[in-house]
Amino acid sequence: MKMMKILDRYLFTEFLRNLFLITISFVLLFLIIDFFEKIRMFLSNHATVMQMGSFFLFRIPMMIAQILPASVLLSSLLTFGYLSKHSEITAIKANGISLYRLSVPVMSIAIVVCLLIFYLSEWVTPYTNDRAEHIRLIEVQKRKSMGTFKQDQIWYRGQKGIYNFRLFDAQSNTLRGITIHYLDRQMNLIKRLDAEKGEWNGNQWLFHNVLITQFREGGFPLLSKVPQEVIDLPEKPSDFKMIQKDIESMGYFELDRYIRKLQSEGYDATRYIVDLQGKIAFSFVSIILAVIGFSFSLRSERSGGIAQGIGTGLIIGFSYWLVYAFGMSLGRSETLSPLIAAWFANILFTAVSIFLVLRVRT
Secondary structure (H helix, E strand, O other), rough: OHHHHHHHHHHHHHHHHHHHHHHHHHHHHHHHHHHHHHHHHHOOOOOOOOHHHHHHHOOOOOOOHHHHHHHHHHHHHHHHHHHEEEEHHHHHHHHOOOOHHHHHHHHHHHHHHHHHHHHHHHHHHHHHHHHHHHHHHHHHOOOOOOEEEOOEEEEEEOEEEEEEEEEHHHHHHHEEEEEEEEEEOOEEEEEEEEEEEEOOOOOEEEEEEEEEEEOOOOOOOEEEEEEEEOOOOOOOOHHHHHOOOHHHHHHHHHHHHHHHHHHHHOOOHHHHHHHHHHHHHHHHHHHHHHHHHHHHHHHHHHOOHHHHHHHHHHHHHHHHHHHHHHHHHHOOOOOOOHHHHHHHHHHHHHHHHHHHHHOOOO
């Protein structure tokens, strides 16, 4: 029992040290790449050092949430690979300790990392991503914030009046659930336009199922309905993208409320359901990659090819993101159901990890 406590403490310390160093290295690498990608934009807009520093500071939580699974994989490979290289695995087996027992400290940390990723994506990164975009768009590029994303709706103060949209699809440049209040200079309501959908064709907005209400002083409103009509709006899709809340800026529960609201109003929320399931699925990847790293490191102990085991493990681990992105794209295109699409990579790599674990000779 005492030996196991010492061994657990040793593995726990080694794994955490590797995890910390690898995570810091990845964050610095990401910051350097991000800096050189955006330095021209900052310099052309005469950004201050404080603005640049604040922007990259608010980007760090998102970077950590994205790279933690890769850090867990590499930490697992390095920790157990080091034990294999120095014949410590052989000594542990000679003392009758199961190799599966060695994975307990690492798996415990991987579970904590899963919870940390969910915590970051739910309560930290939505705020920090918003702040980073506010610094980039409003403070540095001096764009005017004419609207807000409030109560799962877009409110926009446009040149023609006040716009309200239930949904803006930034990928297809489509507006849904449109209400436009036209105001005169005295802020009196003179006309209201309601439309089911609006499409941007590259030069202008084409609205569908349009209901126009003209308000007359001292008289009844005049109603007119047309199936399609080109609407003269000065704003382009890029103006609405500034206030449309990105999926990455929504936590799981906020996105869930948004989906329920869209469904209650009869809108197709498939792509949002895929992203909702993806937020949960991605949180569990640290456990899967930790198992893969553990299995490959112990497999290399038998074959003597530590570098080969680490390289193969890295290829399998990082290929998770390719499969994950592929599954998400199939879900958004409705080729697969949202649940299967989001969990496709996890299911596949869980099967691979189980296969590798069963090949470990304890």
